[in-house]
Amino acid sequence: MSTYSDKLKIFSGTCHPELAKEICDNLGTELVDAEIIRFQDGELGLTISETVRGADVFVIQPTSPPVNENIMELLVMIDALRRASARRITAVVPYYGYARQDRKAQPRDPITAKLIANLITTAGTRRLLSIDMHAPQIQGFFDIPVDHLYSAPIMIEYFRNKGLENLTAVAPDVGAVKRVRSFAESLDIPMAIIDKRRPKANVAEVQNVIGDVKGRNVILFDDIIDTAGTIAEAARVLKEKDATNVYACGTHGLFSGPAVERLKKAPFTEIIITNTIPQQTDHGLDNLKVLSVAPLLSEAIDRIFKDLSVSVLF
Numbered sequence: 001m002s003t004y005s006d007k008l009k010i011f012s013g014t015c016h017p018e019l020a021k022e023i024c025d026n027l028g029t030e031l032v033d034a035e036i037i038r039f040q041d042g043e044l045g046l047t048i049s050e051t052v053r054g055a056d057v058f059v060i061q062p063t064s065p066p067v068n069e070n071i072m073e074l075l076v077m078i079d080a081l082r083r084a085s086a087r088r089i090t091a092v093v094p095y096y097g098y099a100r101q102d103r104k105a106q107p108r109d110p111i112t113a114k115l116i117a118n119l120i121t122t123a124g125t126r127r128l129l130s131i132d133m134h135a136p137q138i139q140g141f142f143d144i145p146v147d148h149l150y151s152a153p154i155m156i157e158y159f160r161n162k163g164l165e166n167l168t169a170v171a172p173d174v175g176a177v178k179r180v181r182s183f184a185e186s187l188d189i190p191m192a193i194i195d196k197r198r199p200k201a202n203v204a205e206v207q208n209v210i211g212d213v214k215g216r217n218v219i220l221f222d223d224i225i226d227t228a229g230t231i232a233e234a235a236r237v238l239k240e241k242d243a244t245n246v247y248a249c250g251t252h253g254l255f256s257g258p259a260v261e262r263l264k265k266a267p268f269t270e271i272i273i274t275n276t277i278p279q280q281t282d283h284g285l286d287n288l289k290v291l292s293v294a295p296l297l298s299e300a301i302d303r304i305f306k307d308l309s310v311s312v313l314f
Contacts, residue, residue, distance in 0.1 A: 008305050009052055011081070013061035013073040016278045019094070019294060020060040026298035036073060044072055046080045053085040056305050058129075060297075063097035063116070064254065064277035071097065071116065075123045082124030090127040090304060091120055094276035094293060095252045099134035100224075102141075117141035129300055131276055131293060132223045132251040147300060147310045151251040151274050152179070152221075154291050156186050158272065159219065159247075166244070168192055168216040170209075172234050180221050192218070194234045214242040225250035225273065228259035232266035245269040252276050253290075260285060 009032045012020030017031075024031055032052070037045035059081070061074040074091060081089050098112035113135070120128065121144055128146045133139070139146040159167070169184035169191045171177045177193060184191040192211025218238055220231055225248070235246045246268055253273035255263075260283045263271060272289045273279070279290055296313065303310050 007055050007087075009055045009057045009086075010301075011057065011059045011077060013059070013070060013077060015062050015064060015070045015073070016060065016094075016275075018278065019062075019275055019297075022292065022294035023060065023298045023301065026294055027302060034077070036076075044076045046076050048080060048084065051084070052081055054087045056088050056090075057081050057086040058090045058092050058301055058304075060092040060094075062095040062277045063093055064095050064252070065256070067097040071119070075119060078120070078123040078125055088126045089124055090129055090301075091125045092129045092297060092301070093120075094131045094297065096130045096133050096138065099138055102135045102138055113138045114141040127304065129297070129304070131274075131296070134223055147304070149296055149300060149310075149313055151276075151291075151293060151296075152183050152186065154274060154293065154296065155221070155249050155272065156183065158289075158291060159187060164217050166216050168211070168213055168218045168243075170194060170211075170213065170218050170220045170234070170238065172220055172222045172230050176222055179223070183219075183221050194220075194237070209237060209241050213238055216243055217245045217247070218243045219247045219249055221249045223250065224252045224254060225259065225263075225271075226254045227257045228255070228262040228266070232262040235266045235268055239267045247272065249273075253279060253288075255279075255283070 010024055011032050011034055014036055020031055033049040035047045059077050061070060063071045078089055098116045101110055101112040121142060127144055128142060131149045132151050133148060139148055167189040169180050169189055171180035171193045173194060180191055192209060192213050195208040195210055220234055225231055231248050238246050248268050248271045250273050263285060268287060270287050270289055274291050274293045276293055300310055300313055
């Protein structure tokens, strides 16, 4: 029997029900029975089998590929719950899609990170819970409270338990320096930086390595592994600089397009990601390790429901 009464209700879209069930197991509750309906023309509908009136509702739905489908599912669920008189709706979006377009880099560019924030808010969301947004300033695109959690503590605990020596944390680009510096300080290890340029989308060229990696076990730490071009090229260069072992850490393992083949060919000792988005089990990455974010999200949901501080999880 759940200890949360009938005022806490957890929903899941079709993107990642496994994560939602793991969160429910941690909280000692069950998913609300809801069915996503797909009409013949591709439109979505929703059937909810129990009342949510006056309830504190959490909708768990990463916006990973197929990103447009999953975003629309999230919006339809939020709209249905708002119209069913839920007291508060929190969108739990472990991976926030469209986040890489967070500014106008060129004339006439869209700012899709803001667009998605507007859609989620307008649908009726009262709060957003996410992990490792591509740019922390995306929180400012929302006019509702945002709890922005980090996967770093999960990764830090993993490497502490491994007991490796001669570790160096490596930022795969300048944009990741702040994140990687905090990671390195927590492990009390030095850091290095990959100097790269990106001539076009999903193409990365490594120019230089700033810092000493010779004879070191290096940890490449980033938020997203998408096509894996950046991180695979960085691993190759680090090995050329005589790094002993190269570990890849990424919060969100998108593995788009040629990513799996690139990761197989790259000289990684281990590839560590989290389960913010669902992963295939048959892609043949024998050195892949998936860490669960369910305990982190469960604790955050518990604290939000009880109106306690979430900042202790940062």
